[in-house]
Amino acid sequence: IKPFMSTYYNIPIQSHKTSVKGWTSGRTEFSAKHFRFVLDDGVAFEVPLASLTAAQQQRHEAILEFQIDDMAEVNDQVVESMRFFVPGAAASSGSGANSFVSEINERTAVNRISGKAICMIENVKLVVPRGTHDVEFYSSFLRLHGKKFDHKIQYENVQRMHLLTQDDKFVFFVL
Known part of the structure; x- marks a missing residue:
């Protein structure tokens, strides 16, 4: 597929290491259109920033809410929100979650x-x-x-x- 896409469509294909360990601790990486949850240098999941409708902080938690899919059937399972526990310094109250939510708010227009x-x-x-x-x-x-x-x-x-x-x-x- 890689040579075909490169030859006929001039689109380079890149491979990314994925992580399927099931751990709940890792780090986030932000790009222009996505943020990734990374475990041991492998991507566990990726969230498009355009799909977010709200990002809020509550103590050490960052709460992300997603657009509701109008085309989903009644029995379909869709992600409506995600909560991340983001530990911060012991003296601060949720500073890790606050910086995570601030980063998302800077990159998106969810709270504007x-x-x-x-x-x-x-x-x-x-x-x-x-x-x-x-x-x-x-x-x-x-x-x-x-x-x-x-x-x-x-x-x-x-x-x-x-x-x-x-x-x-x-x-x-x-x-």
């Missing part, structure tokens, strides 16, 4: 907000995700901004909305 908010509702108490959040409405998505997390929800991913009342005291809005 383009445009101006159409409307903003402050101090909304939410059950899930728990806590008080500011809800910002943009032209194609809404953003939940809390103390620990930011969530971005595309309007095209909202399938149903419900208003539920409880004991005539509370009204729950469910997306």
Whole structure:
């Protein structure tokens, strides 16, 4: 295949060592379009940065969320999120995870907000995700901004909305 691709398509084929050890500790390497999880100089897996929709840090964990595949069947298994435990210095609180998430945010546009908010509702108490959040409405998505997390929800991913009342005291809005 290598000579054929080189001759007819002028595409060089490179071989990469892969790792199938099953270990959970390794290092990450970033390129322009991917990041790789490397074990003993072999690539365990590779994640395209364009497939990420969110990258957040919680203590020593880095949480990556992926685009939802609209073409997936009901019984298909898809990766929605990944969590990485990234140890840092003992005195710091999650500095390893913070630098990992910062590196991803610099290379992608997952946490960049383009445009101006159409409307903003402050101090909304939410059950899930728990806590008080500011809800910002943009032209194609809404953003939940809390103390620990930011969530971005595309309007095209909202399938149903419900208003539920409880004991005539509370009204729950469910997306």
